[in-house]
Amino acid sequence: MNSRITPEQTAFTQTELANLPSRKRARLINSLSGYKSANLIGTQNQQGQTNLAVVSSVVHLGSSPALFAMVMRPHTVRRDTLENIRETGVWTQNAICQGMLAQAHQTSAAYPRELSEFEAVGLTAAYYPNFLAPYVVESPLQLGFRCVEITPIKHNQTELVIGEMQWVKFPSSALQKDGYLDLASFGTAAISGLDAYHVPSAPQRFAYAELDKKARLLPPTGTEE
């Protein structure tokens, strides 16, 4: 699409959004935030009962130290995840990739707590040394986090769960010499809305933007530094 051809638009005011039927409103509002990171969060309780949940709200907070956050809502099926994090203090983040989309989505069914989603959908749990949350063997990108802060969002009773990265495993061939990890090279998915998965193709990388220079594409391997 050429950006100069503006498509016909529909506008909604705040009141019109509020008056939509609730499921339709949820699908629309969830679509409007754009593409989201597609992850399975792996946890277990103190008895070792494992849990897997799709979480699309992971956001980068900082690189030094490496801190990510995710949004947890009360009264959702993901509550197990939050309770397990409160009990053990740790979780894994596992990228959802091509070839495991159906299994990943199926973890969102309302399984009874005593049945692990690993078992229910046929994914394999494994453990990083001395780390008490299971990761997903089938995911090529696995990360381990230790909870450092749970910040309540006053305005709507959600909580921001903040973790410090403890370890990461990724496909060796995806790491570029400048540190960029080529997510597309191993089929990483993105989520849109509540139920849609996309597997983006190769990136267009841009050089660091400078005054009085036009935007310039980088090779996928990045810069020399």
Added chain:
Amino acid sequence: MNSRITPEQTAFTQTELANLPSRKRARLINSLSGYKSANLIGTQNQQGQTNLAVVSSVVHLGSSPALFAMVMRPHTVRRDTLENIRETGVWTQNAICQGMLAQAHQTSAAYPRELSEFEAVGLTAAYYPNFLAPYVVESPLQLGFRCVEITPIKHNQTELVIGEMQWVKFPSSALQKDGYLDLASFGTAAISGLDAYHVPSAPQRFAYAELDKKARLLPPTGTEE
């Protein structure tokens, strides 16, 4: 990629991550959070000086009311955005789409405050009625937010800026009957790492997951309800 063929992996511990050169570490850690929403945030100060900044940390907090958040870091060029939001209380979120990738990326150059990024990169500012932040005419998906809360993240001095959606405009043809907005149909981009843009193709939508049923694909138009 078949998920059963596990590629050779590289592992980094927390210490190994901390010991990477800082720009390389930033590129890697920023890649590990997965695909991110690609937006230009439009603001202005009380004197009407406009600003545009790429923000890839937008996250959905809730749909009723419609609340989004974005992460703002101290000591970055995006500080103008936060100062403007503190002054006027409002901002626009404009999806970065195919055809405007180079212009959007170029807004991240260190322009002096008195030069608007709109002017510097050749994007067009316009105003929604009674709303004191400029939106980007060239973006097909534009949203207006009013700031309701700024929550500090104690652990690394970032701030979570939370807004309630006031209005939205999107391409009419992208709205599906069940409320899903087909971002791919108008070339919406995703970001990976610090400098990479992707334009995902059509979504694979899955039906609401149920116990004792296999995951089932939906048509792109969604469900009938």
